[in-house]
Amino acid sequence: EAGVAQSPRYKIIEKRQSVAFWCNPISGHATLYWYQQILGQGPKLLIQFQNNGVVDDSQLPKDRFSAERLKGVDSTLKIQPAKLEDSAVYLCASSLGLVGEQYFGPGTRLTVT
């Protein structure tokens, strides 16, 4: 079966610009996660969706970050405007349900200059 797809794989932007990341989860997976992984740190959960509803977004910087999962399949994570400290790998993961095993995508490496 196809894995979790993410695009783009790499993105370089200047601070104050906007950027969007896309994630396509494994077919049939109801739960989708976005993580931020700063170099040298473990992944930090930003937001978790169950179908098209948000389960947890307590660590999402809502003044600049937004995410949506229209129709409960693909998801987009947006940063507007970007800051230098947003440089990180953004990982998307999906699972069958809230208690299922997470499958991770390859990530998008964002560099903010």
Next chain:
Amino acid sequence: AQTVTQSQPEMSVQEAETVTLSCTYDTSESDYYLFWYKQPPSRQMILVIRQEAYKQQNATENRFSVNFQKAAKSFSLKISDSQLGDAAMYFCAYRSRFTSGTYKYIFGTGTRLKVLA
């Protein structure tokens, strides 16, 4: 608040030998899941092994096993007969159970494992 600590930034092991990666966590919950994830260089993160807190028996997956000490809040990963393909970053992670009402996935900072030929 729950925390996960991996005190070993880097470990090395000789091929075919055994290595143990340490993880401690802090929580006030009684029911939760613990995980070890592997992140090879430039490759996707994959689940290595999981442990449910209410199960006393330590989880085992082929060459990978855990030593789960609930009272001590310790969750170490043992890799037996290490292979070159085991070289990766290993992350310990905590997740509260569904019945807690909220989900919290918390990862440690990782341990880089080097396997020497």
